[in-house]
Amino acid sequence: MxxxxxxxxxxxxxxxxxxxxxxxxxxxxxxxxCCALEMASAMVSPRYxxxxxxxxxxxxxxxxxDLVCISGTVTDKMAPAVLRLWEQMPxxxxxxxxxxxxxxxxxxxxxxxxxxxxxQIIPVDVYVPGCPPRPEALLEGIVLLQEKIQNEDMATRWxxxxxxxx
Amino acid sequence: MAIxxxxxxxxxxxxxxxxxxxxxxxxxxxxxxIGPQHPATHGTLRIVARLDGEQVISADPxxxxxxxxxxxxxxxxSYPQVTTxxxxxxxxxxxxxxxxxxxxxEQLMDIEAPERARYIRTVLFELxxxxxxxxxxxxxxVQLGAITPAFFAFRDREFVLNQIxxxxxxxxxxxFDRIGGLKDDLPAGxxxxxxxxxxxxxxxxxxxxxxxxxxxxxxxxCVGIGVIPPSVALEYGLSGAxxxxxxxxxxxxxxxxxxxxxxxxxxxxxxxxxxDSFARYWVRLQETREAANIVxxxxxxxxxGPIMAKVPxxxxxxxxEAYVRTENPLGEMGYYIVSRGxxxxxxxxxxxxxxxxxxxxxxxxxxxxVPDIITILASMYFILGDLDR
Amino acid sequence: MSSAExxxxxxDGAEEAAxxxxxxxxxxxxxxxxxxxxxxxxxxxxMGEGVIEHHIEVGRDTWVRVENGSWRHAAEVAKGAMxxxxxxxxxxxxxxxxxxxxxxxxxxxxxxxxAEAAEVSDEIVTGYAGGDSRFQVFARLSNLVNHTSxxxxxxxxxxxxxxxxEVFAGAAWHEREAWEMFGLNFEGHPSLxxxxxxxxxxxxxxxxxxxxxARHVKPWPGIxxxxxxxxxxxxxxxxTAEAGA
Numbered sequence: 001m002x003x004x005x006x007x008x009x010x011x012x013x014x015x016x017x018x019x020x021x022x023x024x025x026x027x028x029x030x031x032x033x034c035c036a037l038e039m040a041s042a043m044v045s046p047r048y049x050x051x052x053x054x055x056x057x058x059x060x061x062x063x064x065x066d067l068v069c070i071s072g073t074v075t076d077k078m079a080p081a082v083l084r085l086w087e088q089m090p091x092x093x094x095x096x097x098x099x100x101x102x103x104x105x106x107x108x109x110x111x112x113x114x115x116x117x118x119x120q121i122i123p124v125d126v127y128v129p130g131c132p133p134r135p136e137a138l139l140e141g142i143v144l145l146q147e148k149i150q151n152e153d154m155a156t157r158w159x160x161x162x163x164x165x166x
Numbered sequence: 167m168a169i170x171x172x173x174x175x176x177x178x179x180x181x182x183x184x185x186x187x188x189x190x191x192x193x194x195x196x197x198x199x200i201g202p203q204h205p206a207t208h209g210t211l212r213i214v215a216r217l218d219g220e221q222v223i224s225a226d227p228x229x230x231x232x233x234x235x236x237x238x239x240x241x242x243x244s245y246p247q248v249t250t251x252x253x254x255x256x257x258x259x260x261x262x263x264x265x266x267x268x269x270x271x272e273q274l275m276d277i278e279a280p281e282r283a284r285y286i287r288t289v290l291f292e293l294x295x296x297x298x299x300x301x302x303x304x305x306x307x308v309q310l311g312a313i314t315p316a317f318f319a320f321r322d323r324e325f326v327l328n329q330i331x332x333x334x335x336x337x338x339x340x341x342f343d344r345i346g347g348l349k350d351d352l353p354a355g356x357x358x359x360x361x362x363x364x365x366x367x368x369x370x371x372x373x374x375x376x377x378x379x380x381x382x383x384x385x386x387x388c389v390g391i392g393v394i395p396p397s398v399a400l401e402y403g404l405s406g407a408x409x410x411x412x413x414x415x416x417x418x419x420x421x422x423x424x425x426x427x428x429x430x431x432x433x434x435x436x437x438x439x440x441x442d443s444f445a446r447y448w449v450r451l452q453e454t455r456e457a458a459n460i461v462x463x464x465x466x467x468x469x470x471g472p473i474m475a476k477v478p479x480x481x482x483x484x485x486x487e488a489y490v491r492t493e494n495p496l497g498e499m500g501y502y503i504v505s506r507g508x509x510x511x512x513x514x515x516x517x518x519x520x521x522x523x524x525x526x527x528x529x530x531x532x533x534x535x536v537p538d539i540i541t542i543l544a545s546m547y548f549i550l551g552d553l554d555r
Numbered sequence: 556m557s558s559a560e561x562x563x564x565x566x567d568g569a570e571e572a573a574x575x576x577x578x579x580x581x582x583x584x585x586x587x588x589x590x591x592x593x594x595x596x597x598x599x600x601x602m603g604e605g606v607i608e609h610h611i612e613v614g615r616d617t618w619v620r621v622e623n624g625s626w627r628h629a630a631e632v633a634k635g636a637m638x639x640x641x642x643x644x645x646x647x648x649x650x651x652x653x654x655x656x657x658x659x660x661x662x663x664x665x666x667x668x669x670a671e672a673a674e675v676s677d678e679i680v681t682g683y684a685g686g687d688s689r690f691q692v693f694a695r696l697s698n699l700v701n702h703t704s705x706x707x708x709x710x711x712x713x714x715x716x717x718x719x720x721e722v723f724a725g726a727a728w729h730e731r732e733a734w735e736m737f738g739l740n741f742e743g744h745p746s747l748x749x750x751x752x753x754x755x756x757x758x759x760x761x762x763x764x765x766x767x768x769a770r771h772v773k774p775w776p777g778i779x780x781x782x783x784x785x786x787x788x789x790x791x792x793x794x795t796a797e798a799g800a
Contacts, residue, residue: 032210033232033551034257034338037301045320077753078210078231107251110242110769111235112760113752132257132338230751237736238760241653242767273615400699402725403642416641416699487682489616489695489706491643502695504648504682517644517695525728554751 023054028065032072035099035132042135073101225531232554253339259298259495264343270490283347298495309544347474388444392542403522406497411445418493443545520548610683618684627717645694645729653763718744736761
């Protein structure tokens with residue numbers, strides 16, 4: 001991709017690539033707690049049906065995924081596994097943090113074993129608030145993420161500084 | 167009965183596995199790590215299994231990936247705050263988590279909820295049981311390779327969740343139960359809609375009967391797999407359908423009913439003698455039907471009156487200790503509350519069903535084949551929040 | 556359990572007198588729960604010595620405290636002679652008052668008069684059936700045939716008690732949990748190792764002197780729901796001012 005490295009991608013090409021990326025998100029489900037059920041409802045239940053947004057659930061491995069939805073409480077014991085999973089995903093990768101626990105610790109903000117927000121470990125693109133968020137809220141989160149992808153300049157994303165989370 | 171034969175076979179198989187390990191020229195043992203994130207573990211449980219060929223020599227569950235420290239957090243929260251928190255223990259049947267805690271607090275405060283509140287509590291309790299077990303009925307089939315039941319389960323579960331939401335305002339975590347009664351009364355037209363939802367639940371059960379229970383593959387993978395004899399079940403403190411499918415006729419709704427309206431209606435406790443994975447599925451399937459019947463009967467008999475007893479505005483529970491357990495969707499759930507007369511509990515021991523149910527894992531997985539791990543774990547049915555707390 | 560059967564015959568006879576004497580001290584004021592009294596009486600006679608104290612909440616529940624040395628024996632007696640073969644749970648208790656109070660020190664909490672709760676006494680007050688040590692282990696057994704249950708308690712002056720694993724295999728996880736959460740030792744447990752927490756975790760979270768650091772960094776915001784209604788904000792402000800003074 002010489003174009004990317006040169007930092008100049010023609011606008012129409014960017015648009016086309018982003019459009020295709022936007023509607024073929026492979027979403028790895030990282031169901032941890034209560035929110036996992038709402039995420040499963042969004043994926044499996046005919047009422048919500050996440051696939052109509054172009055999101056394909058249940059890839060076999062994080063190595064095939066574009067998007068991971070961290071849904072639920074991340075504990076300190078789980079945190080290394082979450083990081084490892086995220087590292088296995090190929091770039092460009094996106095993270096949705098679903099539910100209060102993954103956003104900031106939620107009701108377990110004072111617990112001795114809960115990580116206060118998954119963004120301490122991995123960068124998060126979209127936060128979906130709620131305890132747990134309704135499936136509709138997750139769908140909106142995905143729509144927001146798709147908007148973000150559509151407006152993304154791949155050149156800056158791919159040639160910019162690597163994402164570092166302290 | 168068939169149990170003893172299977173028991174015997176299991177024992178012989180285990181012995182054979184042990185003997186093979188001891189022969190030095192045999193194949194090398196292998197350690198397989200299932201989880202922590204694996205679809206077959208219902209969340210984040212990790213099982214370290216040592217294998218000899220295809221047979222499990224020892225299996226050691228590693229948990230704590232969902233440990234959130236409930237028991238410590240209850241010590242720094244007031245009683246209404248604790249209710250909010252404990253909703254999230256068994257997140258699939260949330261309302262059922264609140265009930266034993268509230269009942270224990272009421273017992274210490276010497277308050278009794280009005281008759282109407284008791285009925286509505288019981289109705290919601292059974293609705294959360296249905297919402298919970300429907301998921302199991304679909305999910306167990308998914309673990310064995312059939313995805314359709316899961317679609318059916320999620321489809322029909324929505325109807326039940328709708329009804330719960332219509333009363334409590336929350337699909338998942340209602341936080342509706344109060345010390346002394348309930349937050350609100352039923353909305354208009356709710357009884358009729360709930361009865362329609364119960365019809366859908368019964369249809370779902372019939373579909374599962376056709377789709378799953380009669381399925382040759384399902385039967386082959388479940389019948390005779392993971393047999394738990396009653397004596398072992400008691401020793402490990404198994405409860406709920408796991409205990410009843412081992413032939414122990416014990417249901418807290420009937421045998422130790424505190425503060426709920428089960429005594430006033432006509433219903434049946436289902437048991438199965440085999441104690442295998444199929445029995446556990448079958449018992450839960452029957453229980454879902456029975457729960458729908460219970461809900462119907464309760465709805466017919468709901469008395470009028472207030473839904474809240476007289477309770478002081480700032481709740482302080484008098485000094486004492488109380489343990490109340492109820493038959494939750496997953497099994498026996500109880501709260502041992504120690505109060506010091508403060509606005510919050512001094513200590514709460516949460517006796518969750520999955521914790522005791524899963525403590526048998528190492529025992530039951532010994533000597534089984536690798537694919538059976540999935541069947542057995544699925545049929546034991548645990549929720550990680552309930553297991554790790 | 557064969558061992559339980561072995562224990563049973565020796566339990567009768569000699570200690571009955573002592574048990575009866577203790578029984579007389581227990582004066583229930585108003586109503587007497589005869590079934591539960593009989594249950595405790597039976598347990599005492601089966602146990603012989605070793606039962607220190609008991610408590611009955613009429614119509615509700617029964618507590619029995621046994622000596623540290625006879626903890627194992629108590630399980631065997633309950634399972635064998637009393638038929639309480641259903642292992643409900645086992646856990647532990649730290650009776651010390653938390654040095655951090657209830658961690659409710661925001662202005663709203665103080666206004667509600669919760670400041671007293673934060674003043675902590677060193678005295679160890681134990682619950683039903685008494686106790687002599689800071690840590691207690693308690694367990695509950697049920698008889699599914701005649702629907703009786705018993706909560707057994709034991710003192711742990713030197714943080715050690717016998718394990719129940721050989722009597723109730725299901726106690727293994729419960730004892731691991733107590734070991735991890737309270738730092739109590741169970742003699743004869745096959746593998747006491749961490750159940751929940753990561754291996755590098757330090758401390759025993761359920762001990763009362765284990766601080767919840769998040770609460771120390773950021774005080775609990777208090778009852779947010781008591782924000783004043785549009786018409787009535789004056790009294791609320793007064794209350795906060797008082798607490799601040």
